[in-house]
Amino acid sequence: MSNNVQTNLIKGTSHIERLEISYTIDTTTYNITTSLNFDGLDLGSGTMTPENPNQTIWKNLGIQQFSGELNANFENSTLECKFEITEYGQVVFKDTKTIATW
Numbered sequence: 001m002s003n004n005v006q007t008n009l010i011k012g013t014s015h016i017e018r019l020e021i022s023y024t025i026d027t028t029t030y031n032i033t034t035s036l037n038f039d040g041l042d043l044g045s046g047t048m049t050p051e052n053p054n055q056t057i058w059k060n061l062g063i064q065q066f067s068g069e070l071n072a073n074f075e076n077s078t079l080e081c082k083f084e085i086t087e088y089g090q091v092v093f094k095d096t097k098t099i100a101t102w
Contacts (some may be wrong), residue, residue: 014099016083019043021070023079025102032072032079041066048072063087070099077102 008027013020023034035045036057043066046055050072057068068083079100085093 010100010102012100014081014097016081016095016097017093019081019083021081021099023100025079025100027102030072030074034070034079036070038066046070050074057081057083 010025010027011023013022015021019036019038021034021036023032025032030050032048033045034048034055036043038059041059043057043059044055048055048070053072053074055070057066057070059066065086066083067086068081071080071082072078073080078098080096081099082096083094084091
């Protein structure tokens with residue numbers, strides 16, 4: 001007898017302007033792993049689950065601040081991103097986008 005468990009992985013990369021979001025969604029376990037960078041600047045990585053569906057984006061470079069959140073909405077099977085850049089305390093970029101669906 002085999003105890004093989006089949007996993008269904010969805011891998012991809014999406015962009016909000018120069019923010020790059022790489023993701024892997026396991027549709028069997030509902031684990032979602034992500035990594036983010038902005039023009040090569042590492043903004044972090046993480047894993048989301050139904051019990052912990054949010055990932056905070058935060059990087060303070062003094063003049064510039066990168067902030068936002070990734071949200072895995074398991075009810076409608078979407079991965080969404082809210083992202084904002086401020087310079088000298090003023091918002092210079094802000095966007096919300098659906099990154100992936102499964």
